[in-house]
Amino acid sequence: MSDVADISPEAGAALIQWFQAHRRNLPWRERYDPYQVLVAEFMGQQTQMDRVVAYFRRFVERFPDVESLARAHEEDVLKLWEGLGYYARARRLHAAAKAIADQGGGRVPDTLEGLLALPGVGPYTAAAVASQAFNIAAPALDANAERVLARLLDLDAPVKRAAGRKALEAAVRRITPEGAARELNQALMELGALVCRSFNSECGSCPVRDHCKSLKAHTVDMRPIPLKKPATIRINMVTGVLLRRGRVYVQKRREDDVWPGLWEFPGGVIEAGETEEQALSREFFEEVELRVRPVEKITKIQYSYTRYRVTLNAWRVEELDPGREPVLHEATQLRFVSPSELAALAFPSGHRRLVDTLDRTAPAWWCGA
Ligand code: SF4
Secondary structure, three states: OOOHHHOOOHHHHHHHHHHHHHOOOOHHHOOOOHHHHHHHHHHHOOOOHHHHHHHHHHHHHHOOOHHHHHHOOHHHHHHHHOOOOOOHHHHHHHHHHHHHHHHOOOOOOOOHHHHHOOOOOOHHHHHHHHHHHHOOOOOOOOHHHHHHHHHHHOOOOOOOOHHHHHHHHHHHHHHOOOOOHHHHHHHHHHHHHHOOOOOOOOHHHOOOHHHOHHHHHOOHHHOOOOOOOOOOEEEEEEEEEEEEOOEEEEEEEOOOOOOOOOEEOOEEEOOOOOOHHHHHHHHHHHHHOOOEEEEEEEEEEEEEEOOEEEEEEEEEEEEOOOOOOOOOOOEEEEEEEOHHHHHHOOOOHHHHHHHHHHHHHOOHHHHOO
């Protein structure tokens, strides 16, 4: 186990110097406006910052401050988030904005405790916002910072376990120059993103190579020590596109399910021994009490979320009892909309790709809808 006292405070100064010369021009770094930092941090959870930028710009253009976001309809917030994934983040950010508007007069809390009291804000987000927006000395350890520090210390404990975390936080405190938490925290995260990467780290051009114990011990590729990954689960699903008098049936997902509040086409998991067609007919009846017949395979889409690898088989279906009213069992709302109106609704990524496929391939039954 590495001794934190071995790490020199000079490493902090070197990191900051490097950050000032090499940092990316991310839009929320222009002013470190607390609301913008909060939005960026929610968006950046489990997503690379380069990918966040376009979403961030659109989001703050539409919702320029806490009040405008707090007043927004959830559906509009989810729509702007579409494609970024992990929609629970959008809902938590929305809830946090409402709490700030209600209790804080629209001002993002400027203490660690105040930030932690917001709905959906955990220790990492609170520390990241506190340090960037208010320059508060709070270690903000994302996966990039964890990797850099674990290598600097040659840490032989998993960074997610209490002992490992304690060592990393102590190291951050030791190397943070007085009044420089904002720069130091970001320097660690930025170095992890650009130089000290998971694979192929560029140790030769690293500003803290002289302080790096893993480099000396030849253990760079072994740090951080991984936690055992949960096994990947493969799921085979089916979904159906039903048109009635040129309008497409869509339904809104329940609040207590995955992707709450997003729109979808009916469908579900193909059970053992079922064909795609049998599963689809069963799912339609169970979910909306409509009897349908799958008539044409549209496409097969593969995507991942958390530890699931999903194969989504999409079909066009026809009604066996035309005009029968749907009865909702697995959704909170239904609509029959024109294909062009689907662009305004937020879908999970698999269903959004299905809509894009239909728009791109433009089958006659879709175009003539
Ligand atoms: S020397 Fe290499 S392993 Fe060590 S911090 Fe720098 S990039 Fe990471």
